[in-house]
Amino acid sequence: MSAEKEISKTAEEYTIKFIPPQGGDVRTIRLPINLLKYGVVSLLAGALLFVGAFSYAVYSTFANRNGAAEIEDLRQVNSIQQEQLLQLAKKANSLQEEMNQLKKLEEDIRRLSGAQPLQENQQENASGEQGVDPATHNGQGGPISTPTVQNVSDTLAIVEQGLAVRRQSLTALKEELSQRQQALGIPAVSLPGGTTPAIWPARGVVSSPYGLRWNGSDFHPGIDIANDMGTPIIATADGVVRVAGWNDGGYGNMVDIDHGNGIMTRYGHAMQVAVTAGQYVHRGQVIAYMGSTGFSTGPHVHYEVRINGQAVNPAAYLH
Incomplete structure (x- = not known):
């Protein structure tokens, strides 16, 4: 089934109408402008948080690996010196x-x-x-x-x-x-x-x-x-x-x-x-x-x- 969308804009809200191709009831969704703004801002903030968390996780993983490698190197050096x-x-x-x-x-x-x-x-x-x-x-x-x-x-x-x-x-x-x-x-x-x-x-x-x-x-x-x-x-x-x-x-x-x-x-x-x-x-x-x-x-x-x-x-x- 296909659908045609008609979007109209008023000064205070967006109206989205769903019109069936062969007649039937038209469905209407009204979205306030402020709600859309908040939604877009939240989406961007979520994306930024996700990118930041992912970057920190990657950095922590590499940092821990490097730290463990340095500790192991120090242990080997100490063992060699003791020997x-x-x-x-x-x-x-x-x-x-x-x-x-x-x-x-x-x-x-x-x-x-x-x-x-x-x-x-x-x-x-x-x-x-x-x-x-x-x-x-x-x-x-x-x-x-x-x-x-x-x-x-x-x-x-x-x-x-x-x-x-x-x-x-x-x-x-x-x-x-x-x-x-x-x-x-x-x-x-x-x-x-x-x-x-x-x-x-x-x-x-x-x-x-x-x-x-x-x-x-x-x-x-x-x-x-x-x-x-x-x-x-x-x-x-x-x-x-x-x-x-x-x-x-x-x-x-x-x-x-x-x-x-x-x-x-x-x-x-x-x-x-x-x-x-x-x-x-x-x-x-x-x-x-x-x-x-x-x-x-x-x-x-x-x-x-x-x-x-x-x-x-x-x-x-x-x-």
Whole structure:
């Protein structure tokens, strides 16, 4: 069916008439001018809103995709950096172990040749004349700490210092052997009291030195000295006991001694503590007994020297 439309306009409204082609009733629709204006404006506004919403949706989609891609890129970069740091830590740990092996080789050469023993050997390994077997006393422990750039740098600095010491020591050994001197023992020195750590905290063997260990996966902020359960642990300098008891951070039964001037020593994994917080102790005084409490694989003492809260290598304070 077809239809003819007749549209007439008045001053106030539009009239739309629908006339059937073969007669019949004529239908009329009257639309006020204002209504048509509002309709057109609403239609345009709706179209603009639709276009705006669509554009925002497209923009948000691309923005989210770009943001997710950037986050993923950052994660990959961080993962690569962590892997590189771990590899560097492993290499630093390997260098440290090789340095220890070189030191052990020098010790063997001195012993077999009758050369004078290293004084450094008595500072870093107390197993010789004390008769402690490293094979049976190998307890280790301490808090778990992921290696950082600073940790690796500290370890590399220790290796660098060790190289200088080895070079100087081997030069002295060469001169000594060339002169074929008789080996001289190093007498034990009774140290007076003082507020600077200067003696060993316990008799035993160093089962874990300061620095990176476990193939570079852990940084050890002190040294572990292993011996029998109940071996006395002594204060390495005069000071005031700040902590004496259980520690939840992996140290087990622990003693902290404040020696003043920013110097503090820590003794961990004790079987029993023999002092109390606030007590003043003297160098050589028994403060605890060796055990395997906290994060530990066997009886030993975890010994730290801290300067202004920062752990340093205790080897420089062992005599």
